[in-house]
Amino acid sequence: MLKEGPARFWFVDGRCGQPAAKSFAARSLAWTLVLVATAAAAVAAGQEQAKPADAAAGNQMSGDAGALVEIEHQIANYVAAVNAEPVDLKLASQVWSNSSDVSIFFPLGEVRGWEQVKRDFYENIFEAMFSERKLTMRDIHVHVYGDSAWVELHWHFTAKTRKDGSIKNSDGVETQIYRAAGPHKWLLVHVHYSVAIPSASPGATVKP
Secondary structure, eight states, rough: EEEEETTTEETTTTBBBBBHHHHHHHHHHHHHHHHHHHHHHHHHHHHHHSTTGGGGGGGEEEHHHHHHHHHHHHHHHHHHHHSSSSSSSSHHHHHBOOOOOEEETTTEEEEEEEHHHIOOOOOOOOIHHHHEEEEEEEEEEEEEEETEEEEEEEEEEEEEEETTTOEEEEEEEEEEEEEEETTOOEEEEEEEEEEEOOOSTTBOOOOO
Protein backbone atom coordinates (compact mmCIF):
# COMPACT_ATOMS: atom_id res chain seq x y z
CA MET A 1 0.00 0.00 0.00
CA LEU A 2 1.27 3.54 -0.83
CA LYS A 3 1.90 5.86 2.07
CA GLU A 4 3.59 9.27 2.45
CA GLY A 5 6.82 9.40 4.43
CA PRO A 6 7.82 12.26 6.73
CA ALA A 7 10.06 13.83 4.06
CA ARG A 8 7.18 13.84 1.52
CA PHE A 9 8.57 10.90 -0.50
CA TRP A 10 6.25 8.07 -1.41
CA PHE A 11 7.17 4.64 -0.07
CA VAL A 12 5.97 1.11 -0.84
CA ASP A 13 6.09 -1.10 2.23
CA GLY A 14 8.72 1.13 3.81
CA ARG A 15 11.05 1.27 0.81
CA CYS A 16 11.20 3.79 -2.01
CA GLY A 17 9.77 2.16 -5.13
CA GLN A 18 9.64 3.02 -8.83
CA PRO A 19 5.99 4.19 -8.75
CA ALA A 20 6.88 6.54 -5.90
CA ALA A 21 9.71 8.18 -7.84
CA LYS A 22 7.51 8.75 -10.90
CA SER A 23 4.71 10.17 -8.77
CA PHE A 24 7.04 12.57 -7.00
CA ALA A 25 8.56 13.77 -10.28
CA ALA A 26 5.13 14.36 -11.78
CA ARG A 27 3.96 16.28 -8.71
CA SER A 28 7.14 18.42 -8.72
CA LEU A 29 6.72 19.27 -12.41
CA ALA A 30 3.09 20.21 -11.89
CA TRP A 31 3.89 22.53 -8.99
CA THR A 32 6.74 24.14 -10.98
CA LEU A 33 4.38 24.88 -13.87
CA VAL A 34 1.83 26.37 -11.47
CA LEU A 35 4.45 28.64 -9.87
CA VAL A 36 5.77 29.82 -13.26
CA ALA A 37 2.26 30.60 -14.49
CA THR A 38 1.44 32.49 -11.26
CA ALA A 39 4.64 34.55 -11.45
CA ALA A 40 4.01 35.44 -15.10
CA ALA A 41 0.48 36.56 -14.29
CA ALA A 42 1.73 38.71 -11.41
CA VAL A 43 4.35 40.42 -13.60
CA ALA A 44 1.77 41.11 -16.31
CA ALA A 45 -0.65 42.55 -13.75
CA GLY A 46 2.07 44.77 -12.27
CA GLN A 47 3.03 46.12 -15.68
CA GLU A 48 -0.60 46.89 -16.48
CA GLN A 49 -1.06 48.67 -13.15
CA ALA A 50 2.09 50.74 -13.67
CA LYS A 51 0.83 52.25 -16.92
CA PRO A 52 -0.07 55.96 -16.49
CA ALA A 53 -3.79 56.42 -16.21
CA ASP A 54 -3.96 59.02 -18.97
CA ALA A 55 -1.87 57.21 -21.56
CA ALA A 56 -4.94 57.04 -23.76
CA ALA A 57 -5.34 60.82 -23.62
CA GLY A 58 -2.45 61.48 -26.01
CA ASN A 59 0.26 61.50 -23.36
CA GLN A 60 3.49 59.57 -23.94
CA MET A 61 5.80 58.11 -21.30
CA SER A 62 9.25 56.51 -21.56
CA GLY A 63 11.47 55.17 -18.80
CA ASP A 64 11.08 53.48 -15.44
CA ALA A 65 7.38 52.85 -14.71
CA GLY A 66 7.62 53.83 -11.04
CA ALA A 67 9.38 57.10 -11.86
CA LEU A 68 6.81 57.91 -14.53
CA VAL A 69 3.95 57.49 -12.08
CA GLU A 70 5.66 59.72 -9.49
CA ILE A 71 6.48 62.46 -12.02
CA GLU A 72 2.96 62.37 -13.42
CA HIS A 73 1.71 62.81 -9.85
CA GLN A 74 4.00 65.84 -9.40
CA ILE A 75 2.70 67.40 -12.63
CA ALA A 76 -0.83 67.06 -11.28
CA ASN A 77 0.26 68.71 -8.01
CA TYR A 78 1.93 71.54 -9.94
CA VAL A 79 -1.41 72.28 -11.63
CA ALA A 80 -3.40 71.89 -8.40
CA ALA A 81 -1.17 74.39 -6.56
CA VAL A 82 -1.82 77.07 -9.20
CA ASN A 83 -5.56 76.41 -9.36
CA ALA A 84 -6.12 76.45 -5.59
CA GLU A 85 -7.67 79.52 -3.97
CA PRO A 86 -5.52 80.89 -2.51
CA VAL A 87 -2.47 79.48 -4.31
CA ASP A 88 -1.34 76.39 -2.42
CA LEU A 89 2.24 77.24 -1.49
CA LYS A 90 2.58 74.17 0.73
CA LEU A 91 1.73 71.88 -2.16
CA ALA A 92 4.00 73.83 -4.50
CA SER A 93 6.87 73.41 -2.03
CA GLN A 94 6.39 69.64 -2.25
CA VAL A 95 6.63 69.75 -6.04
CA TRP A 96 9.72 71.97 -6.23
CA SER A 97 13.18 71.36 -4.86
CA ASN A 98 13.47 74.00 -2.12
CA SER A 99 17.01 74.87 -3.15
CA SER A 100 18.66 78.01 -4.43
CA ASP A 101 19.48 76.53 -7.85
CA VAL A 102 15.93 76.04 -9.16
CA SER A 103 14.71 78.42 -11.85
CA ILE A 104 11.86 79.53 -14.10
CA PHE A 105 12.22 81.19 -17.51
CA PHE A 106 8.96 82.73 -18.72
CA PRO A 107 7.70 85.73 -20.72
CA LEU A 108 8.00 88.13 -17.77
CA GLY A 109 11.62 87.27 -17.04
CA GLU A 110 13.69 84.84 -14.99
CA VAL A 111 13.25 83.72 -11.39
CA ARG A 112 15.94 81.80 -9.50
CA GLY A 113 15.87 80.02 -6.15
CA TRP A 114 12.84 78.52 -4.40
CA GLU A 115 12.20 81.60 -2.23
CA GLN A 116 12.00 83.85 -5.29
CA VAL A 117 9.91 81.31 -7.19
CA LYS A 118 7.48 81.24 -4.28
CA ARG A 119 7.32 85.03 -3.98
CA ASP A 120 7.59 86.31 -7.56
CA PHE A 121 5.91 83.49 -9.47
CA TYR A 122 3.22 82.17 -7.15
CA GLU A 123 2.41 85.07 -4.80
CA ASN A 124 3.08 88.21 -6.87
CA ILE A 125 1.70 86.88 -10.16
CA PHE A 126 -0.79 84.06 -9.83
CA GLU A 127 -2.20 85.01 -6.43
CA ALA A 128 -1.97 88.81 -6.67
CA MET A 129 -3.13 89.21 -10.27
CA PHE A 130 -5.71 86.45 -10.83
CA SER A 131 -8.65 84.66 -9.23
CA GLU A 132 -10.66 81.67 -10.46
CA ARG A 133 -7.52 80.30 -12.08
CA LYS A 134 -7.73 77.17 -14.19
CA LEU A 135 -4.51 75.76 -15.61
CA THR A 136 -4.83 72.60 -17.71
CA MET A 137 -2.17 70.55 -19.47
CA ARG A 138 -2.29 68.14 -22.41
CA ASP A 139 -0.02 66.18 -24.76
CA ILE A 140 2.29 65.44 -21.85
CA HIS A 141 5.52 63.66 -22.80
CA VAL A 142 7.67 62.38 -19.91
CA HIS A 143 11.21 61.06 -20.45
CA VAL A 144 13.24 59.51 -17.63
CA TYR A 145 17.00 59.14 -17.99
CA GLY A 146 18.72 57.86 -14.86
CA ASP A 147 18.16 60.30 -12.00
CA SER A 148 16.91 63.08 -14.32
CA ALA A 149 13.70 63.55 -16.28
CA TRP A 150 12.22 66.12 -18.62
CA VAL A 151 8.62 66.84 -19.51
CA GLU A 152 7.21 68.48 -22.64
CA LEU A 153 3.60 69.64 -22.66
CA HIS A 154 0.99 72.09 -23.94
CA TRP A 155 -1.01 74.20 -21.51
CA HIS A 156 -4.13 76.34 -21.44
CA PHE A 157 -4.71 79.01 -18.79
CA THR A 158 -7.91 80.89 -18.02
CA ALA A 159 -8.54 83.22 -15.08
CA LYS A 160 -10.32 86.33 -13.85
CA THR A 161 -8.20 89.42 -13.24
CA ARG A 162 -8.46 90.88 -9.75
CA LYS A 163 -8.08 94.38 -11.19
CA ASP A 164 -11.31 94.55 -13.22
CA GLY A 165 -12.80 91.05 -13.25
CA SER A 166 -12.15 90.46 -16.94
CA ILE A 167 -11.57 86.90 -18.14
CA LYS A 168 -8.18 86.14 -19.64
CA ASN A 169 -7.19 83.11 -21.73
CA SER A 170 -3.87 81.94 -23.14
CA ASP A 171 -2.11 78.87 -24.52
CA GLY A 172 1.49 77.81 -24.79
CA VAL A 173 4.16 75.14 -24.51
CA GLU A 174 6.30 74.23 -21.52
CA THR A 175 9.32 72.18 -20.53
CA GLN A 176 9.82 70.93 -16.97
CA ILE A 177 12.95 69.29 -15.59
CA TYR A 178 12.88 66.95 -12.59
CA ARG A 179 15.60 65.17 -10.64
CA ALA A 180 15.45 62.19 -8.32
CA ALA A 181 15.68 63.20 -4.66
CA GLY A 182 15.41 59.75 -3.09
CA PRO A 183 13.44 56.54 -3.47
CA HIS A 184 10.09 57.25 -5.17
CA LYS A 185 10.68 61.02 -4.94
CA TRP A 186 11.13 63.41 -7.84
CA LEU A 187 11.38 67.19 -7.50
CA LEU A 188 10.98 69.98 -10.02
CA VAL A 189 14.14 72.05 -10.62
CA HIS A 190 13.40 74.06 -13.77
CA VAL A 191 10.45 75.33 -15.82
CA HIS A 192 10.66 77.10 -19.16
CA TYR A 193 7.47 78.09 -20.92
CA SER A 194 6.45 80.29 -23.81
CA VAL A 195 3.12 81.70 -24.92
CA ALA A 196 1.41 81.24 -28.24
CA ILE A 197 0.58 84.40 -30.19
CA PRO A 198 -2.84 85.43 -28.87
CA SER A 199 -5.74 85.39 -31.28
CA ALA A 200 -7.79 88.45 -32.11
CA SER A 201 -10.78 87.15 -30.13
CA PRO A 202 -12.03 89.26 -27.19
CA GLY A 203 -10.39 88.39 -23.88
CA ALA A 204 -7.28 86.88 -25.45
CA THR A 205 -4.19 87.40 -23.33
CA VAL A 206 -1.04 85.62 -22.24
CA LYS A 207 -0.26 83.50 -19.23
CA PRO A 208 2.04 85.52 -16.98
